[in-house]
C-alpha cells in the first residue's frame with residue numbers, strides 16, 4: 001500500500017475519516033489565502049485527535065522565521081512542508097531552525113523542471129512532486145492539476161517522495177502504477193467544493209491507493 005497524505009484538513013470528521021482509513025500524513029495549511037487555511041490554534045485543536053504515528057504536516061509558503069516559530073509554539077507539527085519559492089539554502093535553514101524534517105514541494109510542468117528534484121533532493125528530507133501552478137494562480141498548490149506522469153518513469157530518487165497534483169480516487173492507482181510512487185498526496189480530489197473535504201472521497205482515495 002502506498003503511503004497517503006491528505007492535505008488541507010480543517011474539520012474533525014475529515015481527520016477521523018483519514019485516520020481510520022489509514023493515512024500516513026495529515027496536512028494543515030498555514031497560508032491565509034487558501035480556502036483550506038487554519039490558524040495555529042485551530043490546527044492545534046484538530047491535532048489533539050491525531051494518534052501517535054501519523055505525521056502532522058504543516059504547509060507553509062515562503063514562511064518567515066517568525067511564522068514558523070510562532071506556529072510551532074502552538075501546533076505540534078512533525079514535518080514542515082515548504083510550498084513556495086524557497087531556495088535550497090532556505091530549506092537547510094528551516095531544517096536547522098525548526099529541528100524538523102522538511103518536505104519540499106517541486107512544481108513540474110515539463111522536463112525543464114526535473115533538475116530541481118536533484119538540487120532539492122540533496123537537502124530536503126522528502127520531496128512532494130506536484131503539478132506546477134499556472135503563473136496567475138492564487139494558490140501555488142491544491143489546484144487539482146495533473147502533470148505528465150511519464151516524466152517520472154524510470155527515475156532514480158535521492159529521497160523519499162510523494163506524488164501529487166490532480167490525484168483522485170479514480171486516477172490514483174494508475175498514477176502509482178506508472179510512476180512507481182510509494183506515496184501520494186491529495187487535496188482537491190477528496191473535496192466536494194474548495195476547502196470542504198468529503199469523508200467518502202477520503203476513504204475511496206486511500207482504498208484506491210492501497
Ligand SMILES: O=C(O)c1ccccc1NCC(=O)[C@H](O)[C@H](O)COP(=O)(O)O
Pocket residue numbers: 007008027029031034035036059061083128130139140141142143144145164165166167185186187188189
Ligand atoms: O492546498 C492548498 O490550499 C495549498 C495552498 C498553498 C500552497 C499549497 C497548497 N496545497 C499543497 C498540497 O500539498 C496539495 O495537496 C497538492 O498541491 C495537491 O493538490 P491537489 O492537486 O488539489 O490534489
